Amino acid sequence: MNYEKALEFIHGTRKFGSKLGLDNIRKLLELLDNPHEKLKFIHIAGTNGKGSTTTFISSILTESGYNVGTFTSPYLEVFNERIKINDRNIENNRLSEVTEKVKIKVQMMLDEGYNHPTEFEIVTAIAFVYFLEEKVDMVVLEVGLGGRYDSTNIINNPLISVITSISMDHMDILGDTIEKIAYEKAGIIKENSMVISYPQVEGAKNVLLNVSKEKNSNISFLDFNSIKIDEYNDSGGLFSFSHQGNLYSDLKINLIGKYQIYNASLAIKTLLILNDMKKINISEENIKNGLKNAKWMGRLEIISNNPKVIIDGAHNEEGAKSLVSNIKKIFDYNKLILVMGMLEDKDIDKILSIISPYADSIIATEPRVPRALSSEELVERIEKFNKNVVSEKDIKKAIDLAYKKYNKRDLIVISGSLYLIGEVRGIIKIK
Known part of the structure; x- marks a missing residue:
C-alpha cells in the first residue's frame, strides 16, 4: 500500500458516517493487540482551544526532552498533520505501513460480523499503533467530538484529563444546553483521576464538579487571577503565570489573541500539576522555550x-x-x-x-x-x-x-x- 492508497482507504470510510460509541474501536484495537494500553496519555476535550492547548503542552514536553506524540483533528492542508511526533508530521511511508496493518484488522472485524469502523476510529487506531511503534514517552490526545463516546475515550488511565473552554457547538449531536454539552465533554473524566479545566460558565462548571465527584476524581480550574497579561498584539503575547507561590515571568507566545494566553496558561497549569505529582520533570526554561516555539495554524x-x-x-x-x-x-x-x-x-x-x-x-x-x-x-x-x-x-x-x-x-x-x-x-x- 502506497501513500495515495492509504488515504484512499482512510477517506473511503467517510460513507460509514460518524457513529459515537466505543464498541467498534474496542474491537479494532483488540485485534491490534491494544496499543493504547501500552501508552501514556494527556487527554484533551472541550469546544474551543483544544488544538492550541494541545500544541502548547506538546511543545513544552518536547523542550523537556520527551518524545511526544500528538493527535489532533481536523487537518488544514495535509492529512499527516493529524498525527505528529515532536511537531513532525507522520511520514508518508510510515502512514502507509501502519494503515496497511489496520486495514487487515478491519477486514477481520468484518469477517467476524462487526460493523465497519468509521474514518475517525480508523485514524485513531493508526495513531495509537504508530505512537507505540515509535516508542513515544506520552501522547497528547485531542478528542474528536464530545468526549464520552468519542473513540479516543477508549483509553483507560490518562496522566491527566484537560477540559478547555466549553460552549455551544455540535448541538445536534451533543445536546442543546450548555449542561448537556458539558456532560459529554466530562465523559473523559475517569475514576480516581486528575482533571484540570478552563474556567467555565456556571452550568458547565457544575456539571464538571458533579461528574468529578461521582468518579472520585480531583478537579481544579485555571484561575485567571494567576495570569498577568503584559501585552498582546499582532506578534503574540507576553505574560506571567503564578503557581503554588512560584512566579513564571516573561512568558512569550507567538500565537495571536488574548485567548491564546489563557490556553497557554491552561497548558502550563496542566504540566505543573503533573510536575508536582512527579509524573514528569520540566523546568521554567522548558516552559519558556516550549511556549515560544509552539505553532498552531489557522487561528488568528x-x-x-x-x-x-x-x-x-x-x-x-x-x-x-x-x-x-x-x-x-x-x-x-x-x-x-x-x-x-x-x-x-x-x-x-x-x-x-x-x-x-x-x-x-x-x-x-x-x-x-x-x-x-x-x-x-x-x-x-x-x-x-x-x-x-x-x-x-x-x-x-x-x-x-x-x-x-x-x-x-x-x-x-x-x-x-x-x-x-x-x-x-x-x-x-x-x-
Whole structure:
C-alpha cells in the first residue's frame, strides 16, 4: 500500500458516517493487540482551544526532552498533520505501513460480523499503533467530538484529563444546553483521576464538579487571577503565570489573541500539576522555550502582510466573539473585508450576527466539503445583518475579489470554517 492508497482507504470510510460509541474501536484495537494500553496519555476535550492547548503542552514536553506524540483533528492542508511526533508530521511511508496493518484488522472485524469502523476510529487506531511503534514517552490526545463516546475515550488511565473552554457547538449531536454539552465533554473524566479545566460558565462548571465527584476524581480550574497579561498584539503575547507561590515571568507566545494566553496558561497549569505529582520533570526554561516555539495554524494567523490577510477558523459563537474582540483590539485598519464560508450544521445566524456587522464588505464563498452551506444561501443569511455582501462560490476567485477590494491599510479576514481555512492557506501560499 502506497501513500495515495492509504488515504484512499482512510477517506473511503467517510460513507460509514460518524457513529459515537466505543464498541467498534474496542474491537479494532483488540485485534491490534491494544496499543493504547501500552501508552501514556494527556487527554484533551472541550469546544474551543483544544488544538492550541494541545500544541502548547506538546511543545513544552518536547523542550523537556520527551518524545511526544500528538493527535489532533481536523487537518488544514495535509492529512499527516493529524498525527505528529515532536511537531513532525507522520511520514508518508510510515502512514502507509501502519494503515496497511489496520486495514487487515478491519477486514477481520468484518469477517467476524462487526460493523465497519468509521474514518475517525480508523485514524485513531493508526495513531495509537504508530505512537507505540515509535516508542513515544506520552501522547497528547485531542478528542474528536464530545468526549464520552468519542473513540479516543477508549483509553483507560490518562496522566491527566484537560477540559478547555466549553460552549455551544455540535448541538445536534451533543445536546442543546450548555449542561448537556458539558456532560459529554466530562465523559473523559475517569475514576480516581486528575482533571484540570478552563474556567467555565456556571452550568458547565457544575456539571464538571458533579461528574468529578461521582468518579472520585480531583478537579481544579485555571484561575485567571494567576495570569498577568503584559501585552498582546499582532506578534503574540507576553505574560506571567503564578503557581503554588512560584512566579513564571516573561512568558512569550507567538500565537495571536488574548485567548491564546489563557490556553497557554491552561497548558502550563496542566504540566505543573503533573510536575508536582512527579509524573514528569520540566523546568521554567522548558516552559519558556516550549511556549515560544509552539505553532498552531489557522487561528488568528497572519498569512500575508501585503495585502494584510488574517485567517481564523471561528465556527461557533464563542469563536466568533473572540475573533471580533481580538481584531478590534489588535489590528489597526481602515476597512474590513470579510470572506466567509460555513458549514450548514453550524449555528449560522448566531455566528453571522456577531461577525457580519463589523465588515465593510463581505464575500460569501463555499468550503469544498459535502456539509458546506451554498454561497447563495449564505448571502441570504448575511443580508439579515449586513447588506454589503456578494456571492463567489469559487474560493480562489473569492480571494481574488477580496484583493481587488483591498486598499492600503485595509484588513482582509477569511473565516467561518476550518475546511475553508485549510484551502485558503494553500492558495495564498502559492500566490
